[in-house]
Amino acid sequence: MTSVEFTNQVQKISVSLRPAALTLTRDADDARDLVQETLLKALLNKDKFKAGTNLKAWLYTIMRNTFINNYNKVTKRSTKIDSAEYFQYFNSDETFITYNGGTATFVMADISQAIDGLNEDFRTPFMMYYIGYKYLEIAETLQIPIGTVKNRIHIARKELKKLLQVYSYN
Incomplete structure (x- = not known):
């Protein structure tokens, strides 16, 4: 499959990626960004696509994995805490834990x-x-x-x- 044929097929399938992206992101702008990132990754990695296999499934897999990776990055970024603030309590002799049975x-x-x-x-x-x-x-x-x-x-x-x-x- 030539680069032009691959690009044309990807462009045709890209329309069907939008509803799935919207389902994943639940936001129209984020869905457009996800589809765009998916298409970019697909075009950059066209040599990894095996001719004769399901191109649509390959694109959906790229999109799903991209979404998961982005989600993990966002959640890791938002859960960072200043550990120095909490470590000061570990070294103190005071006990702040009360158990209620x-x-x-x-x-x-x-x-x-x-x-x-x-x-x-x-x-x-x-x-x-x-x-x-x-x-x-x-x-x-x-x-x-x-x-x-x-x-x-x-x-x-x-x-x-x-x-x-x-x-x-x-």
Whole structure:
């Protein structure tokens, strides 16, 4: 493929890159910049494109990777802090940390109550698994099939998730 053919094909496909760029950036100006940067990288690296492969997919990959790299640069730049300000506290003898066990006590009480509320058939395999028993060990100890053990642990988790939904981060 000659340089002129490659450039013409890239130019034709560039129109379809704009909606995808807008989806990534959620800003019209940033989307135009992303498409422009993608086309520039594609033209500079045309020797890396293998004729007969999907040019559109290659361009989308360049665009996605460019977006990710730019995003990572922006987030790293905006999260820099003046470490000297924080290191002065590490060397001081004063302790600024206060622990409050009240919240943890309430959470643990709710978890214990939820586990106690489970049916015995589900609670026993769940607690054995929680303690560290393997599925096979639980199956042998309780004399039930391993599939039943897995199913009961799954149901116990689902039930606990429902009972402890108040602590969900979603």
